[in-house]
Amino acid sequence: MSDELxxxxxxxxxSNRLKIVGLxxxxxxxxxxxxxxxxxxxxxxxxxLAKLAQVGLVSAKTQSYYNxxxxxxxxxxxxxxxxxxxxxxxxxxxxxxxxAYDNKVIKDYVRKDGSLKTIPxxxxxxxAILRYVAKSFEANKRYSEKKVNEILSKYxxxxxxxxxxxxxxxLMKREGGGGEYWRE
Amino acid sequence: MSDELxxxxxxxxxSNRLKIVGLxxxxxxxxxxxxxxxxxxxxxxxxxLAKLAQVGLVSAKTQSYYNxxxxxxxxxxxxxxxxxxxxxxxxxxxxxxxxAYDNKVIKDYVRKDGSLKTIPxxxxxxxAILRYVAKSFEANKRYSEKKVNEILSKYxxxxxxxxxxxxxxxLMKREGGGGEYWRE
DNA sequence: AATCTAATTTGATAATTATCGAATTAGATT
DNA sequence: AATCTAATTCGATAATTATCAAATTAGATT
Numbered sequence: 001m002s003d004e005l006x007x008x009x010x011x012x013x014x015s016n017r018l019k020i021v022g023l024x025x026x027x028x029x030x031x032x033x034x035x036x037x038x039x040x041x042x043x044x045x046x047x048x049l050a051k052l053a054q055v056g057l058v059s060a061k062t063q064s065y066y067n068x069x070x071x072x073x074x075x076x077x078x079x080x081x082x083x084x085x086x087x088x089x090x091x092x093x094x095x096x097x098x099x100a101y102d103n104k105v106i107k108d109y110v111r112k113d114g115s116l117k118t119i120p121x122x123x124x125x126x127x128a129i130l131r132y133v134a135k136s137f138e139a140n141k142r143y144s145e146k147k148v149n150e151i152l153s154k155y156x157x158x159x160x161x162x163x164x165x166x167x168x169x170x171l172m173k174r175e176g177g178g179g180e181y182w183r184e
Numbered sequence: 185m186s187d188e189l190x191x192x193x194x195x196x197x198x199s200n201r202l203k204i205v206g207l208x209x210x211x212x213x214x215x216x217x218x219x220x221x222x223x224x225x226x227x228x229x230x231x232x233l234a235k236l237a238q239v240g241l242v243s244a245k246t247q248s249y250y251n252x253x254x255x256x257x258x259x260x261x262x263x264x265x266x267x268x269x270x271x272x273x274x275x276x277x278x279x280x281x282x283x284a285y286d287n288k289v290i291k292d293y294v295r296k297d298g299s300l301k302t303i304p305x306x307x308x309x310x311x312a313i314l315r316y317v318a319k320s321f322e323a324n325k326r327y328s329e330k331k332v333n334e335i336l337s338k339y340x341x342x343x344x345x346x347x348x349x350x351x352x353x354x355l356m357k358r359e360g361g362g363g364e365y366w367r368e
Numbered sequence: 369a370a371t372c373t374a375a376t377t378t379g380a381t382a383a384t385t386a387t388c389g390a391a392t393t394a395g396a397t398t
Numbered sequence: 399a400a401t402c403t404a405a406t407t408c409g410a411t412a413a414t415t416a417t418c419a420a421a422t423t424a425g426a427t428t
Contacts, residue, residue, distance in 0.1 A: 064307065
């Protein structure tokens with residue numbers, strides 16, 4: 001999971017820190033100067049600068065008494081270029097459970113014995129249930145309509161609806177005239 | 185002042201909202217689905233989506249029961265392009281008081297009668313004080329060294345140091361051999 | 369070496385905000 | 399028309415974080 005991206009946005013999600021970036025884009029400043037310009041205490045500015053430094057946007061050089069901070073314009077440009085690249089978008093999603101929605105629907109509609117309380121009326125939920133039901137059919141194996149109904153009857157008495165929706169949703173195929181069904 | 189930029193960053197400065205953006209980059213989702221995928225309550229997701237919508241990153245279409253949200257990829261790209269443009273950087277700084285630092289230094293070093301407590305040892309503060317002192321000289325008018333000392337004596341007894349620093353910092357000029365000074 | 373000075377760190381407080389549950393709303397289905 | 403359903407809004411709470419004051423640190427000047 002990419003904390004890096006969130007931290008980058010968090011670093012800039014503060015009005016005073018944005019002002020600091022704007023000021024440092026003009027010229028380097030010491031902590032004390034920034035504090036005076038922003039009407040903040042040096043300790044507060046130090047805290048803000050630490051957050052900006054943490055994501056590599058600014059860095060400090062000591063000059064005599066002062067700690068002079070400067071903007072790393074290269075980092076700023078390069079980071080801003082691919083903020084929303086495929087990589088970053090994909091990375092933000094990497095730890096979400098893709099099956100969470102189906103599992104929730106299954107949990108809501110399936111009894112402990114595996115049968116369905118009802119057949120969902122809502123499209124999205126029906127599809128989740130169909131994906132669940134379809135797992136009872138071995139991939140690429142041919143089933144007679146009678147056998148299909150037998151299997152579906154474990155889930156719900158309205159086997160005709162289930163069968164029709166399975167085919168309609170594309171989860172199962174039916175041979176044109178004959179009564180053969182299969183899952184690909 | 186540009187709240188817009190801060191709000192944009194704030195909208196993305198949250199791990200769950202970044203995940204929402206990542207998910208919507210793949211396909212549109214309803215609030216309910218997002219809630220299940222992120223393991224959050226619908227009301228929380230609704231709140232997040234409102235923030236994203238506020239900055240124009242997502243929008244909703246109602247489909248039957250559902251409110252299906254989609255990512256506005258155009259807005260995403262266009263906004264991310266000039267996040268750190270000159271305009272935005274300048275805008276973030278527009279309401280900072282450019283004289284605040286000098287004013288603070290002056291407040292620290294100048295007595296109510298206008299005289300200096302001391303001449304600052306620190307470079308940056310000395311320069312602020314010199315800018316303050318230099319205002320006592322009319323621009324482009326010529327002053328004899330004696331007159332310069334007389335004016336500077338209102339600030340500090342060490343008129344020689346003040347005079348030397350004023351010239352050294354470039355705030356005042358001196359004619360080569362003669363004793364004439366002026367401010368440009 | 370002794371003294372200054374700016375910066376940082378630490379601890380406390382106030383403000384912001386993410387999250388949830390309950391109540392309400394808007395729309396679709398029956 | 400009556401009933402469902404998902405979404406939103408509202409109110410409350412917990413978690414985060416911006417800010418400051420005080421104490422400490424690191425470095426430079428004398």
